Amino acid sequence: MDNILKFAIQCARESGKIQRKFYEKHFSIRHKGDINLVTDVDIACQERIIKLIRKHYPDDDIISEEQLNCFDGTQNRWIIDPLDGTTNYAHGYPFFCTSIAYEVRGKIVLGVVYNPIFKELFTGQKGAGAYLNNKKIKVSGMKDLKKSLLSTGFPYDIATSKENNISHFINFLYEAQAVRRDGSAALNLCYTACGRFDGFWEMKLSPWDMAAGTLIVEEAGGKVTDFDGRAFSIYKNAIIASNSLIHKDIVRVLKDKEKQR
DSSP: HHHHHHHHHHHHHHHHHHHHHHHTSSOEEEESSSEEEEEHHHHHHHHHHHHHHHEEEEEEEETTTTTOOOOOOSEEEOEEEEEEOOHHHHHHOOEEEEEEEEEEEEEEEEEEEEEEETTTTEEEETTTTTTTTEEOOOOOOOOOOOOEEEEEEOTTTTTTOSSSSSHHHHHHHHHSSSEEOOOOHHHHHHHTTSSSSSSEEEEOHHHHHHHHHHHHHHTTTTTEOTSSSOOTTTTTSSSEEEEEEHHHHHHHHHHSSOOOO
C-alpha cells in the first residue's frame, strides 16, 4: 500500500504543477450551473491524473468530478477531485487543492490532499495515521463548542432550494466561537484533521469532495458521521467531521430548527 500512496502523492503533485502554472493567468472558465464553474485547469489536472492511473493501474475504476461516472462495480477505485475550490482558483483566491483517495472493496484506504500554493501535502493511510508534509497530525483537544472554530460550505442550489445550510450556519454563529466558509471541503476536512478547525459540517457534497479528507480526519483521531451522528458514507451527501469531543454538540445544533433571534 505504501507504493500506492507514493503514486497518489505523485499524481497530486503533478496536478499541483498545472495549478501553479496557470494560477492568476488566463484560462477558460465555463459554467456547469448558475454558480458552479469548471475551468480548463480542472480538465487538464483531471486528464493528467487519469493518464497516470491508466498507465500504472489499468484495471482500477476511476471516479472524478469532471467526467461521467459509474458507481457500480467491485474493482479497486480511485476517487479524484482534480481541483477542489474551482471558484477560489478562478478568482485568484489561494485556497484550493487536488484530492485523491483510493478505495478497496468499498473502504477508503488512503487519501492525499495537496494545496500547491501553500505547498501543504496532507496524507492518510488506513491504520497508519495522518500527516502534513510528513509530520504526524492530530485533531484539536477543544471540548467546548462555544470556544470552537468551525467550517462549512453552501450547495450550488442555495438560491433555489430550502435545504441550503443557511439556517444551520446562522445557528452555529450563535453556538460556536466562529464559523468559516472558504470554498474547499477537502481542505476544510484536512484543517479539521490538523486542529486548525475543531469541526466541519456540510450538505450536498459528492464522493470526491470527501473521500480523502474523511480518512485523514479519522486517522488524525477525529470522528466522521452523518447529520444524525450515524455511520458515514462518501456516497451520501451530508457530513460532520470533528475532533470527536464536540461531535455530539454539533449533532444537537444541526437537529435544532432555525432559532428565532
